[in-house]
Amino acid sequence: xxxxxxxxxxxxxxxxxxxxxxxxxxxxxxxxxxxxxxxxxxxxxxxxxxxxxxxxxxxxxxxxxxxxxxxxxxxxxxxxxxxxxxxxxxxxxxxxxxxxxxxxxxxxxxxxxxxxxxxxxxxxxxxxxxxxxxxxxxxxxxxxxxxxxxxxxxxxxxxxxxxxxxxxxxxxxxxxxxxxxxxxxxxxxxxxxxxxxxxxxxxxxx
Amino acid sequence: xxxxxxxxxxxxxxxxxxxxxxxxxxxxxxxxxxxxxxxxxxxxxxxxxxxxxxxxxxxxxxxxxxxxxxxxxxxxxxxxxxxxxxxxxxxxxxxxxxxxxxxxxxxxxxxxxxxxxxxxxxxxxxxxxxxxxxxxxxxxxxxxxxxxxxxxxxxxxxxxxxxxxxxxxxxxxxxxxxxxxxxxxxxxxxxxxxxxxxxxxxxxxx
DNA sequence: ACATGATTGGAGTGTCAACTCCAGAAAATG
DNA sequence: CATTTTCTGGAGTTGACACTCCAATCATGT
Numbered sequence: 001x002x003x004x005x006x007x008x009x010x011x012x013x014x015x016x017x018x019x020x021x022x023x024x025x026x027x028x029x030x031x032x033x034x035x036x037x038x039x040x041x042x043x044x045x046x047x048x049x050x051x052x053x054x055x056x057x058x059x060x061x062x063x064x065x066x067x068x069x070x071x072x073x074x075x076x077x078x079x080x081x082x083x084x085x086x087x088x089x090x091x092x093x094x095x096x097x098x099x100x101x102x103x104x105x106x107x108x109x110x111x112x113x114x115x116x117x118x119x120x121x122x123x124x125x126x127x128x129x130x131x132x133x134x135x136x137x138x139x140x141x142x143x144x145x146x147x148x149x150x151x152x153x154x155x156x157x158x159x160x161x162x163x164x165x166x167x168x169x170x171x172x173x174x175x176x177x178x179x180x181x182x183x184x185x186x187x188x189x190x191x192x193x194x195x196x197x198x199x200x201x202x203x204x205x206x
Numbered sequence: 207x208x209x210x211x212x213x214x215x216x217x218x219x220x221x222x223x224x225x226x227x228x229x230x231x232x233x234x235x236x237x238x239x240x241x242x243x244x245x246x247x248x249x250x251x252x253x254x255x256x257x258x259x260x261x262x263x264x265x266x267x268x269x270x271x272x273x274x275x276x277x278x279x280x281x282x283x284x285x286x287x288x289x290x291x292x293x294x295x296x297x298x299x300x301x302x303x304x305x306x307x308x309x310x311x312x313x314x315x316x317x318x319x320x321x322x323x324x325x326x327x328x329x330x331x332x333x334x335x336x337x338x339x340x341x342x343x344x345x346x347x348x349x350x351x352x353x354x355x356x357x358x359x360x361x362x363x364x365x366x367x368x369x370x371x372x373x374x375x376x377x378x379x380x381x382x383x384x385x386x387x388x389x390x391x392x393x394x395x396x397x398x399x400x401x402x403x404x405x406x407x408x409x410x411x412x
Numbered sequence: 413a414c415a416t417g418a419t420t421g422g423a424g425t426g427t428c429a430a431c432t433c434c435a436g437a438a439a440a441t442g
Numbered sequence: 443c444a445t446t447t448t449c450t451g452g453a454g455t456t457g458a459c460a461c462t463c464c465a466a467t468c469a470t471g472t
Contacts, residue, residue, distance in 0.1 A: 011284065015269065024282035024412070032330060033330065033331055034242070034327060034330065034331050036240070036242035036243070036331075037242070037331045087326070095398060110315075110330065111327065111330060114402075116326070116385060117326050118322050119385060119388075119389045120318065120322070120326035120327065120385060120388075121240060121242075121326065121327055123318065123388050123389050124238065124239065124240065124316065124317060124388075125239055125240050125243045126377070128256075130389060132387050134389055135391055137386060137389065154307075165398045165402075166402065167402075168386070168394065168395050168398040168399070169379070169383075169398040169399045169401070169402035170395075170402075171382070171386065171395075172379055172382035172385075172386050172395050172398065172399035173375070173378055173379050173382055173384040173399060173402070173403070174381065174382065175381070175382035175383070175385050176377070176379055176381035176382030176383065176384075176388065176399070177375075177378040178382075179325060179326060179378075179381050179385070180343060180374070180377065180378050182252065182325075182326075182329050182330075183325045183329050183336060183339050183340055184343075185342055188374065189374050189377075189378050190378075192371045192374040192375040192378065193374070193375045193378035193379060194403075195371070195375070195381070196371075196375035196376075196379070196403055196406050197375075197379070197402055197403070197406070198371065199406055199409075200402050200403070200405055200409070201408040203405075203406070203409050
């Protein structure tokens with residue numbers, strides 16, 4: 001029960017397609033230019049729809065933004081699969097690290113993290129989106145945490161390792177690394193951040 | 207030679223005071239509501255000046271934003287003194303960690319990092335501010351790095367510890383921790399992030 | 413086929429934002 | 443004191459933005 005279905009109870013196949021096009025176009029624009037930097041007009045043209053359609057499928061811009069957050073969360077998690085689903089060995093963690101670094105390099109270190117950027121922009125200015133952002137981060141954190149828990153349950157991590165805390169620290173390092181990488185346009189910060197936290201996790205291996 | 211003097215070569219004492227009031231007011235508003243969420247009108251009222259004064263002291267909104275970045279950088283660094291100037295023992299690092307956590311708690315985890323928030327909002331939408339943001343982060347990073355270098359030079363850190371990389375990782379962990387703390391309105395992410403990176407640094411101690 | 417409701421196009425509205433202009437007050441300069 | 447420059451107030455301009463409205467068109471179920 002995302003915010004989607006509640007807003008528009010009945011959608012024909014065509015309607016859903018149009019709605020999806022709007023969300024996809026809005027997501028790309030908001031990723032590139034920020035939420036405030038993206039007007040509904042921009043979204044219209046990019047999606048090839050008319051003014052009224054956006055307001056037919058979304059109550060207001062905030063509703064659209066919430067749909068964009070859900071969409072980007074899915075995109076981000078999908079881009080990390082299948083690794084994110086099995087982060088239960090140091091090798092998997094290192095491969096995941098490399099994937100994240102490569103992804104940033106591919107896009108010339110531009111844009112940062114889609115979720116992180118929106119979180120920063122919206123946390124204070126648009127409180128109603130905070131639950132969506134928390135959920136997005138939460139799903140990400142869960143992926144990391146489950147792997148670490150498996151490692152500890154299996155005995156690969158010592159008992160004094162706290163998977164929950166380590167997962168949170170890992171997500172934080174990732175976010176901070178992405179932010180600095182975005183500003184400086186080089187992957188060094190992301191690499192340093194992830195290497196440090198992975199090194200820390202490795203120090204708990206048996 | 208900051209951007210300040212270049213823009214307005216001659217300032218009387220009164221002029222400088224007015225300019226400072228504008229920057230201080232803009233900084234607070236932009237911290238609370240973001241750059242895009244702060245209009246020049248808002249700044250006017252908060253600073254108690256008239257429309258033309260803002261454009262007398264700043265060529266445009268971007269110039270004002272650049273001044274705000276410089277101001278916030280100074281504020282952030284000052285708030286961490288004198289600790290930031292002497293981060294050359296694990297005790298100092300831990301005290302610094304506690305200070306950062308306390309600062310967040312004091313402001314109810316709202317707002318995140320003044321520099322980090324602006325970096326995220328402006329990196330893509332306003333490229334001309336990126337050098338200012340890089341410099342702000344750079345000064346912060348330097349404070350951390352110098353302490354770690356001193357530790358290694360003194361022999362408190364092993365030779366295989368890379369102070370530059372560790373400093374970068376520390377700043378990244380801090381930024382990511384602040385972002386998650388801002389979204390979730392609790393200090394746990396910041397604590398986890400800093401504890402992890404400090405633990406990692408501690409693993410290099412002799 | 414027909415009725416119902418979803419879907420679409422596009423003109424229109426009110427608000428608010430950044431920025432300009434100009435003229436007068438205050439301050440520095442010589 | 444005279445003059446030059448900085449400083450200030452506020453009205454005005456231009457454009458963009460979120461959002462509304464209404465009429466027309468299509469899809470769907472019976």
